[in-house]
Amino acid sequence: MGADTGEPTRADIERVRVEVYRGYAEQGHPPVRAALEAATRLSPADVERALAILAATRHIVLDDDGRIIMAHPFASIDLHFSVKGSHTLWWGGCAWDAFAIPHLVPGENEVLVATTCPACGTPHAYVVGTSRAPAGDEVAHFLVPAAHVWDDVVHTCSNQRIFCSERCVDDWLSATGNEHGSTFDLATLWRLAAHWYEGRLDSPYVRREPSEARAYFADVGLKGAFWGLEEPEP
Known part of the structure; x- marks a missing residue:
């Protein structure tokens, strides 16, 4: 996590993105929060911030309860x-x-x-x-x-x-x-x-x-x- 801003770094966000996509690809559904935290070694708060940024930048879709419902082409x-x-x-x-x-x-x-x-x-x-x-x-x-x-x-x-x-x-x-x-x-x-x-299962992904x-x-x-x-x- 970036020490100055208190926000997850680009690298942190990219790690979360890759884990979401690979979870969908391998299991047919996104990983649960605990799995994301374990895989990325980020705190629960940082994982939530990373997911919010990924949603805002149109890499994933969250529903009103914060659940991951899409990461194109997966749903x-x-x-x-x-x-x-x-x-x-x-x-x-x-x-x-x-x-x-x-x-x-x-x-x-x-x-x-x-x-x-x-x-x-x-x-x-x-x-x-x-x-x-x-x-x-x-x-x-x-x-x-x-x-x-x-x-x-x-x-x-x-x-x-x-x-x-x-x-x-x-x-x-x-x-x-x-x-x-x-x-x-x-x-x-x-x-x-x-x-x-x-490229969506790879890192870094460039839109x-x-x-x-x-x-x-x-x-x-x-x-x-x-x-x-x-x-x-x-």
Whole structure:
């Protein structure tokens, strides 16, 4: 801990971040506070300060009671996607996150992702691996534009879903009164997920700059102002 400020150092905060992510990756849920304190050799107060800073800087999500509920691509609340690996069961934070987990977790080259269509309730399951996109005519629809993802991140993630078809997207939008966001195929979803979270289990982790994020979106085939790109969608 920094002697002058009484606050955890950057190195302390990074150690807590890595422990949270590795706990999710290895166990499917975040470590409890006592485990964080033991692993990092920080006091309970310093662990709480570090978690608060990580939440403020958008590395993790805490609920109103201070519980860790997300560290993208992992979640510990039901956001409509289960991800079954060879030894671990995860909640995926959204369609994007669920497809990302096999690319991030060592030794999990394929996982079984299960969800339901928000419009009609049809169940869908995909074997998602690291070598190619899963087959399927379903589409992903993301409701909240990239610039507003963190306005209410749980709401955002709850509305990054997979639908049977664009007709189901239209039916759901009509039923809910929401406006159309961004719709794309499973291959694009897979490309979006494939490298987005690289490095999050490692240290130090360096977040992409906004310009790098926009370039990534363009490279995987996304278009339009929804993704912060200049050309509007037709």
